[in-house]
Amino acid sequence: MNEQYYLPLAYLNAWEYCPRRFFLEYELGENADNEHIIMGRHLHRHVDDEGKNVEGDKVVYRHQWVWCDRLLVNGIIDAVEENDHQLVPVEFKKGRMANHKSDHFQLCGAALCLEERTGTNIPYGEIFYYANRRRERVEFTSALRQATEQAILAARSAIGGKMPPPIDHPQKCRDCSLQKICLPKEIKKLRLEV
Ligand code: SF4
Numbered sequence: 001m002n003e004q005y006y007l008p009l010a011y012l013n014a015w016e017y018c019p020r021r022f023f024l025e026y027e028l029g030e031n032a033d034n035e036h037i038i039m040g041r042h043l044h045r046h047v048d049d050e051g052k053n054v055e056g057d058k059v060v061y062r063h064q065w066v067w068c069d070r071l072l073v074n075g076i077i078d079a080v081e082e083n084d085h086q087l088v089p090v091e092f093k094k095g096r097m098a099n100h101k102s103d104h105f106q107l108c109g110a111a112l113c114l115e116e117r118t119g120t121n122i123p124y125g126e127i128f129y130y131a132n133r134r135r136e137r138v139e140f141t142s143a144l145r146q147a148t149e150q151a152i153l154a155a156r157s158a159i160g161g162k163m164p165p166p167i168d169h170p171q172k173c174r175d176c177s178l179q180k181i182c183l184p185k186e187i188k189k190l191r192l193e194v
Pocket of ligand 1: 017018019020021024165166167172173174176177178179182183184
């Protein structure tokens with residue numbers, strides 16, 4: 001792999017969700033819509049244009065492109081809020097709070113990029129979940145930072161390797177748009193019969 005290739009943050013989310021999903025998307029270029037993807041795209045339309053607006057003491061920068069030369073990752077943050085010189089990265093997600101911790105890794109990866117770009121410390125970020133209309137505050141603890149950096153390294157080193165087996169997580173598989181391509185139940189059945 002070209003070491004200078006930057007891993008997109010969205011793939012970091014895919015990696016944490018399921019390494020097989022990461023492989024299907026990243027290595028094989030597979031892509032599929034399901035109701036979750038279509039709804040997410042629809043709800044996301046308000047933050048898909050780059051821009052800036054002022055809300056009281058807060059300035060909101062939408063759709064910000066960031067990267068980290070140290071970790072070789074890049075991507076777009078849905079919004080960065082600035083209040084009293086404190087930057088807060090914000091992601092907008094279709095699902096419910098705490099459904100998938102992979103969102104935390106994506107947000108933390110975005111914060112690491114933003115810290116490198118601005119030279120400031122970013123102690124926390126927020127994820128807005130449309131399904132229950134709640135904002136979850138995610139503290140960028142040293143444990144989360146370390147786990148995020150390890151996930152970036154693991155995802156990058158998995159590139160060019162073998163396709164991972166399906167994960168044992170029926171709820172994730174049920175929500176996964178690649179289920180009909182991945183065929184997790186069929187693969188598991190075949191593996192048991194071999
Ligand atoms: S269907 Fe399940 S095993 Fe297959 S890619 Fe999706 S989450 Fe992973």
